Structures are given as C-alpha cells and as structure tokens.
Amino acid sequence: MTYPTSDGQYWLARTMDFGFELGGNPVVVPRDYPFHSVTGATFTTRLGFVGAGAKMNDYILVDGVNEAGLSAATLYFSDEAHYADTPSDDRLNLASFELVNWILGTNRTTAEVQAHLDQVQIVNFALPQMDGNIPLHWIIADRDGHCKVLEIQADGVHWYDDQVGVMTNSPDFAWHRQNLGNYVQLSNGSAPDRQFSDYTAREIGPGSGALGLPGDYTSTSRFVRAAFMRANAPRVPDADAANTVNHLLEPFDIPRNIKGQANGEFDYTQYRGYMQMSNGTYYFQPYQNSNLSAVRLTEALLNKDAVTTFPVARKQDVTVLN
Template structure:
C-alpha cells in the first residue's frame, strides 16, 4: 500500500514523490541503472533492453529491480500495489515486449522519454502472470508516470484491457481503479482550507472552534480511499515553493499519510508501514530517499559518469550518512 503525489514548483520544475508502504521488508536503496542495459525476464527468455539511464530505489535480485525513479529525460514513475484489480496475461505475445509486472517500471524508465512516448510503447507491452522469486507470487501493480513537462498518467492493466489514463489531480494510491478514486472526490466537495461560515439555528449562533473547520469530514484512516482524498486535498492547497524547497514541501504533504509501525495490521499479523519516502526531481534528474529508521535524506543525481558506467551503481544507506553524487 502506497501513496504518490506530484508537485510543480514556483520555478516550473516537476516532482513526483511516493511513500513505500509494505509489510514485507524490501530493503531498497538508491541505484543508478546506466544506459544500454539488458535485463533477464521472468516472463520470457528474450528478456528486455533499456536505452536510457535512470536512478531510483531498488534491489539486486539477480538483476536490479526498481520500484520508483527518474530517468535522464525527466520521466519519473512509481509502482504501487493494485490488489484485486490487476489482471495480466497467461501467455506471451509475439512482436510484444513480454514482462512480469515488477519489470514494467524498469522498462518504462529505461526507454520512454515522456508520458506521450510511454503511451506509444505501451501499445506493444504484454504483462504476463510471472511471479517474483523473492515473494513467490505474481505482484499486482499499477503505475504512475510524470514527466518534466508536468504531464501525469496512470497505467492500469485490468480484466477489460490496458488503461493509460490522464491524471488531473496528480495523486495515486491503491485499489480500487483510478477512475473510482476520481469519482469519489465528488463526495468531498465541502473540503476547503478556510473555515466554514457561522450558522444560525433559529436565533442560536454556532461558531467553529477555531480555524480548520473547512477540513471537517476529511477521512483520516489509512485505507487507500482515504489516503487518496487526503493527499488530493493537501496537494491542492499546500503553498507552492521554489524548487530548492520542493522536497521539503512534499515531505510535509506525505506526513499526512505516513504509516508508523504497528498502527496498520494485516490479518496475518504483519504490519504495513512506510519503509521509505522517495522524491524524484524531473528537471535536475535527482532522486531523494528518506528511510523510516533514519529520516536523513539520501540524494543521488544522474551524472554523465554514472549514466555511461558499464554496470549499475548502488548507494547503500548508511546510518546518519547522505550520498550526494554532485559533490
């Protein structure tokens, strides 16, 4: 379970941020995937190739798997859980790129230059019911993409086909499908940052107990439905800022949906919690990672040296230490 949100700075730079909420320990860390890499695939023996360099959070599972990141053309993306809704193919297709769900983000970041370009590539994408060995099951995912021009899309593969949807609110969480979340916002037209006016009941005047009454009725639980509404509200009304302060602003927005350990338990006793937050700067090609156990933010920027390296470069998260590829 995760939450993602976009942010356009006062200076016109586009950012994508996400919480990674999961019970299974993913043990991700910042990774740079250089240009022109070949990846093996669980879906077919052909594997897949990438052209563009990208940086994000990932792990080496006999080949790196990333769950969010930004590429050298400023396209950023994140994979989020989509349980009960994702529907993939049981067979590979000729003349298509056949991938397992957890491989899709690598392929998109490694080949697409914008959301419009991604729309073209997706026409030849076939996501197959192939499990990831780490967890021993098919991972139900959908994806949010945002480019340096501010375009934002959602990719969902459901029983009725592939949906690559415009995202006007710049927010995505988990199930149900994205159109449902948009329609559900109609139930919260009363939300506003300023207080509601006083009311008169037959001469009896009622007044709000201080500022903040405009947000009365905003859901505060950790379901995907409530996190979507809450984040859409925060994104809409949070004061804008220059690019140098954007990560700080996004951190405050995500504070409203961060899940501490122990407050969201699953039926099997496992606890979903926010393992980290990721922030992607589409203009400066920079990835920021903020882990749960250490709120210090690691920063890695795509440089020519990193993008032309022969092998991926991993930046382990050390206690109270940041990684800044600019220095």
C-alpha cells in the same frame, strides 16, 4: 503525488508502504544496460535512470526518474490487476514488477510510454522472494507536467490523464476520482457560522474548513487527503521544493504495527522517495532515518558498465546542542 514548483519544475513523490521487507536503496541503472526478465525476455536500456531498488532476479526498481525527466512509481492494485497467463510471441514479456525498468529505460515522455505500450505484455510471473504475482498499477509523470495512470484490468489497458496529480492503491483511478465528489465541501479555510434554530454555532479553533477530511490509512482516504493537500500546498521555488514535498508526505507515513493486514502482517512506510524530474535527482528517506539522501544522475554514472548502488544508513543521527 506530483508537485509543481513556482518556477516551472516538477516532482513526483511517494511513500513506499509494504509489509514484506523490500530492502531497497537508491540505485542508478546506466544506459545500455541489458535487463534480464524473470520471463526469460531481455531488453537493453537506452536511457539511464535512478530510483529505489534491489537486486532480486535482476535489479528491480519500484520508482525512479530517468535522464530525460520521465518518472514513474508502482502502487498496489489488489483485486483489480489482470495480466496475461501466457507470453506473447511478438511483444516484450515482462512481470508487473519489472515495468518501471522498461518505462524509464526506453521512454522520454508520457506520450512515448503511451505510444509504445503495445510493444509490451505484462505476464503473470511470481517474484521468487514473494512467491506470488504482484498486482500493480502505475503513476507516470514527465518534466513537462503531464501525469498519467496506467492500469491493466480484465477489460483491457486503461491510460488515464491524472488531473488530480495523485494516486494510491486499489480501487481503480476512475473510482478514486469520482469519489472526490463526496468531499467538495472541503476547504483550507474556516467554515461559516451555522444557525441551529436560535443558536449560532461557530468554529472551535481554525481549520474547520477541513472537517470531514479522512485521516485513516485506507487507500481511499489517503487519495482524498493527498488530493486536498496537493491542491492547497504552496508553490515554492525548486530550491525549496524538497522541504515542501517532505512536509506534504509526512501525514501519510505509516508507523510500524498500526496498519494490520488480514494475514496478521503489518504494512509500514519503508521509505519515501522524491523524484526531481528537471535535473534527474532522486531523494530517499528510509523509515529508520529522517535525513534525506540524494543521488543525481551524472554522465559518469550514466555511462558505467554496471548498476551503482548507494546504501543508506538505517540509523537516526541526532545532533546534541549544548
């Protein structure tokens, strides 16, 4: 979800929920970095960026923010995504899991991404470690508060204005947005008394305005829950936003062994990532450690010749008070 602060700053925050161990850590990709795609294509970044990633074929990032304040994140789009089977001769051919690198490495705003989309073609290429093509769609936001969703389906490329400010996995964004019509009764207050014939029913404890808010781990329910929470969240100054965003994402954490897949594997929240778009800072919180680690883009990092990786401890620190 995106989060606007009371003093005009913007964040993009996400949970990374997956069964396959991604092994991601905060990484900084510098300016002028030559990226080598699994398709055989290459491109050179003109903007540096920071996000969560790992070295696979090249460095793969699934979310991040660049020095111009543009941020992006991938989300799973199973049974919906549709990519080209053959490379194009006049476009940059990339696999789906490489698009964040191009978005952040070559664009400054969501408007630039939209204008440059015809320069890129997403091709069906397998990530070697996962032995298969990865169906994805993308949420993209910039420091001016614009939030978009990019989806590539059988009927073409879809570029949505995301007025809700949230996105989850399949189905497509248009479906999620329309489904909010089933929850227009929700509020963050109390429901009024209800008369049942001669009996007056009153709420049992506060919070009855949110009765019916879905709490399961399906992407459809999480979209509704995220939309409700974002719409009702307090707007705090940027100095306090990391704490607020952290609390907003907590209800979406998936513990191990809770969300099973048909193949017997279990998704879980491998990390949370928070992107502060105005100052180019990436916050990372792994499953095993509730402490936030932050990396801010600096000129020294942006001008390095190589990618910088910041390993984060996977062990919870406990302060003993006595």
